[in-house]
Amino acid sequence: xxxxxxxxxxxxxxxxxxxxxxxxxxxxxxxxxxxxxxxxxxxxxxxxxxxxxxxxxxxxxxxxxxxxxxxxxxxxxxxxxxxxxxxxxxxxxxxxxxxxxxxxxxxxxxxxxxxxxxxxxxxxxxxxxxxxxxxxxxxxxxxxxxxxxxxxxxxxxxxxxxxxxxxxxxxxxxxxxxxxxxxxxxxxxxxxxxxxxxxxxxxxxxxxxxxxxxxxxxxxxxxxxxxxxxxxxxxxxxxxxxxxxxxxxxxxxxxxxxxxxxxxxxxxxxxxxxxxxxxxx
Amino acid sequence: xxxxxxxxxxxxxxxxxxxxxxxxxxxxxxxxxxxxxxxxxxxxxxxxxxxxxxxxxxxxxxxxxxxxxxxxxxxxxxxxxxxxxxxxxxxxxxxxxxxxxxxxxxxxxxxxxxxxxxxxxxxxxxxxxxxxxxxxxxxxxxxxxxxxxxxxxxxxxxxxxxxxxxxxxxxxxxxxxxxxxxxxxxxxxxxxxxxxxxxxxxxxxxxxxxxxxxxxxxxxxxxxxxxxxxxxxxxxxxxxxxxxxxxxxxxxxxxxxxxxxxxxxxxxxxxxxxxxxxxxxxxxxxxxxxxxxxxxxxxxxxxxxxxxxxxxxxxxxxxxxxxx
Numbered sequence: 031x032x033x034x035x036x037x038x039x040x041x042x043x044x045x046x047x048x049x050x051x052x053x054x055x056x057x058x059x060x061x062x063x064x065x066x067x068x069x070x071x072x073x074x075x076x077x078x079x080x081x082x083x084x085x086x087x088x089x090x091x092x093x094x095x096x097x098x099x100x101x102x103x104x105x106x107x108x109x110x111x112x113x114x115x116x117x118x119x120x121x122x123x124x125x126x127x128x129x130x131x132x133x134x135x136x137x138x139x140x141x142x143x144x145x146x147x148x149x150x151x152x153x154x155x156x157x158x159x160x161x162x163x164x165x166x167x168x169x170x171x172x173x174x175x176x177x178x179x180x181x182x183x184x185x186x187x188x189x190x191x192x193x194x195x196x197x198x199x200x201x202x203x204x205x206x207x208x209x210x211x212x213x214x215x216x217x218x219x220x221x222x223x224x225x226x227x228x229x230x231x232x233x234x235x236x237x238x239x240x241x242x243x244x245x246x247x248x249x250x251x252x253x254x255x256x257x258x259x260x261x262x263x264x265x266x267x268x269x270x271x272x273x274x275x276x277x278x279x280x281x282x283x284x285x286x287x288x289x290x291x292x293x294x295x296x297x298x299x300x301x302x303x304x305x306x307x308x309x310x311x
Numbered sequence: 312x313x314x315x316x317x318x319x320x321x322x323x324x325x326x327x328x329x330x331x332x333x334x335x336x337x338x339x340x341x342x343x344x345x346x347x348x349x350x351x352x353x354x355x356x357x358x359x360x361x362x363x364x365x366x367x368x369x370x371x372x373x374x375x376x377x378x379x380x381x382x383x384x385x386x387x388x389x390x391x392x393x394x395x396x397x398x399x400x401x402x403x404x405x406x407x408x409x410x411x412x413x414x415x416x417x418x419x420x421x422x423x424x425x426x427x428x429x430x431x432x433x434x435x436x437x438x439x440x441x442x443x444x445x446x447x448x449x450x451x452x453x454x455x456x457x458x459x460x461x462x463x464x465x466x467x468x469x470x471x472x473x474x475x476x477x478x479x480x481x482x483x484x485x486x487x488x489x490x491x492x493x494x495x496x497x498x499x500x501x502x503x504x505x506x507x508x509x510x511x512x513x514x515x516x517x518x519x520x521x522x523x524x525x526x527x528x529x530x531x532x533x534x535x536x537x538x539x540x541x542x543x544x545x546x547x548x549x550x551x552x553x554x555x556x557x558x559x560x561x562x563x564x565x566x567x568x569x570x571x572x573x574x575x576x577x578x579x580x581x582x583x584x585x586x587x588x589x590x591x592x593x594x595x596x597x598x599x600x601x602x603x604x605x606x607x608x609x610x611x612x613x614x615x616x617x618x619x620x621x622x623x624x625x626x627x628x629x630x631x632x633x634x635x
Contacts, residue, residue: 066586072452090567146424147418147425148418148422173566173567176428177425177428178411178415178466179414179425182381182411182414183415183416183419185416185495186382186416186495187419192382192498194381194412195560210500211559211560211561212503213323213408214505214506215503215504215506216504217504218500218501218502219500220499221499222494222498231553232554232555232556235556273424273456273457274424274454274456274457275456278451278453279450279453280450281450281451282449282450284610285592285610287610287611287615288612288613288614289615290604290609290614290615290616290617291615292604292618293616293619293623297600297618297626298627299630301577301598301614301627304598304613310517310575311542
C-alpha cells in the first residue's frame with residue numbers, strides 16, 4: 031500500500047539501522063469461548079452463561095485470522111489479534127499467535143462481566159482507536175452468542191464503512207474489494223480503508239499452528255488492557271451497561287423421537303413409503 | 312398493546328422478502344399502529360404489499376446507486392426516530408444479511424441494545440419480551456429491555472411468524488430523508504451476481520435435503536443436490552461441511568446460517584449438533600440417515616435410518632428416478 035491509506039508508516043530510520051515497518055496493520059477481533067463440544071450451563075441467579083474454565087478460539091474467528099495472515103504475508107503487513115475476555119483467558123489468543131499473528135491485545139476487567147453485544151462493541155471500538163488498524167476483521171457471528179450485530183456496531187461507533195458477510199477479500203491500495211454474500215448470490219463491494227469486514231465461515235482454509243508457531247507464540251508481545259486504559263466508564267459496559275434483563279429461562283418440550291430402524295438394505299424403501307405417506311411423492 | 316411499531320421491510324425480486332411479511336404479522340399483533348420502513352425497491356409496489364399486510368404507512372428511503380443499506384438506513388432511521396411525532400415503541404428487523412447491519416448501526420447510533428435471535432414475542436406491561444432459543448432449542452430465554460430508553464430493537468429469525476395478509480389498502484408513502492453518513496457510507500456495490508441454484512430457495516422450499524460430514528468428501532454432496540432436485544426441494548448443509556469449504560455459507564442450515572421449516576427435512580450424514588438442530592428442528596417432518604445410532608439427530612427424527620449414506624442415498628436416488 032502507498033501512503034494513500036493515510037495510516038501507513040513506511041520505513042523508519044533510526045541512526046544507521048533501517049527498520050522495516052509494516053505497510054498495513056490488520057486487527058482481528060476474536061472471541062474466546064467454551065468448547066462447543068461441552069454443553070453450556072446458565073447461572074440460575076444471573077441467568078447468563080456460566081463461564082467455562084478453559085476458553086478456546088471460536089472456530090468462526092479462525093477464518094478472519096487466516097484471511098488476515100494471508101493478506102499480511104502478501105503485503106508485508108502486521109496482524110494484531112484482539113479479544114475481550116476474563117483475565118486468565120489467553121488460550122484462544124495463543125492459538126491465533128501460533129497460527130502466525132504478530133501480537134495480541136487482551137482486554138480484561140471485572141466491570142466487563144455481563145456485557146451485551148453493544149457493550150462489547152464499545153470496548154472493541156475503543157481498542158481499535160488505540161491500535162489504529164487499516165483493516166478490522168471479525169467473524170459474522172460468534173458460535174456461542176451469535177447476535178451478529180457486533181461488526182456493524184463497531185463500525186458505527188468508529189464512523190467507518192463496513193462490509194459484512196465477506197466471503198473473499200482482495201487487499202488493494204488503500205481499499206479492499208469484497209465479495210459480499212447476499213440472499214441471491216453475492217455483491218462485489220469496493221470499500222476504502224480503514225474499514226470493518228466480517229468474514230464468513232469457509233471463506234479460507236485456516237492453517238493449523240505448526241510446532242514452530244506454537245513455540246514462537248510464547249514470546250510474542252501481548253498487551254493486557256483494562257477499561258480505564260480505553261477511557262471507558264464502568265457504567266457503560268457489563269451488567270450496568272447491558273440495559274436488558276432476562277426475565278425467564280424455560281425448558282422447551284422435547285420433540286418426540288419417532289421410529290428408528292437399522293438399514294438392512296431396504297432403508298431407502300422405508301423413506302420412499304414415508305414420503306408417500308406425507309404425499310411428497 | 313404497544314404504541315407504534317416500525318418494521319424494517321426488505322425489497323426482494325418481485326416485491327418484498329417473505330421474512331418482512333412475517334415481521335409485519337408479528338407487529339400487528341402487538342402494535343396499535345404499524346409502519347414499514349424500507350430502503351430501495353419500488354415504493355408503489357411495496358406500499359401495496361405492506362398495506363395488505365397491515366402497515367399504515369411506508370417510510371421509504373431512496374437508495375443511491377451502489378450504496379449499502381446498513382449504514383445509510385441505520386443513520387436515517389436513527390434521525391427519523393428522533394424527528395417522529397409518534398416515535399416507535401419498538402422496531403422489528405430480520406436476522407438477514409442487511410437486517411443485522413441496519414440493527415447494529417441503529418443500535419450504536421441510538422445507544423440502545425438489540426435483543427437478537429428472537430423466535431417469539433410476548434407483551435408484558437407495555438414492553439415486549441423477546442424469546443430466544445439457546446442450547447440447540449432445548450431452552451428458551453425471555454429477555455426484555457430495562458431502562459434503555461428509545462425504541463426496543465428486536466432482530467427476529469425467519470420462519471418465526473406466519474405472514475398474514477389482513478387486506479389493508481396500499482400504505483401511504485412518506486419520504487424517509489437520507490442522512491449523510493460520511494465515511495461510514497463509503498463502501499460501494501460495484502456489481503451484483505445472482506447465483507440462484509435451480510429449484511426453490513432453501514428457506515422457502517417444502518422439502519430440504521441436507522448433507523453433513525458423514526458424506527466423507529466434497530464430491531459426494533452431489534447426491535444431496537440430486538435428491539433435492541428429485542424431490543423438488545432445496546439442498547442444505549451442516550456447518551461442518553461449510554467450514555470445510557465443500558459448499559458455500561449460503562447453504563448452511565443452523566444457528567449460524569439459515570433457519571428452515573419445511574414440510575420434510577432429510578438430514579444425511581449429519582450428527583445433529585445443537586448448532587444444526589436450532590436451524591431445522593421445527594420442520595414439520597424430519598428424516599435422518601446416519602450410521603451412528605447414537606447420533607443426536609435421531610432424537611428429533613420422525614423416521615431414522617441407521618445406515619451408511621453411501622449405501623442408502625444411491626438406492627434412494629435410484630428408487631426415485633425409477634418412479635419417473
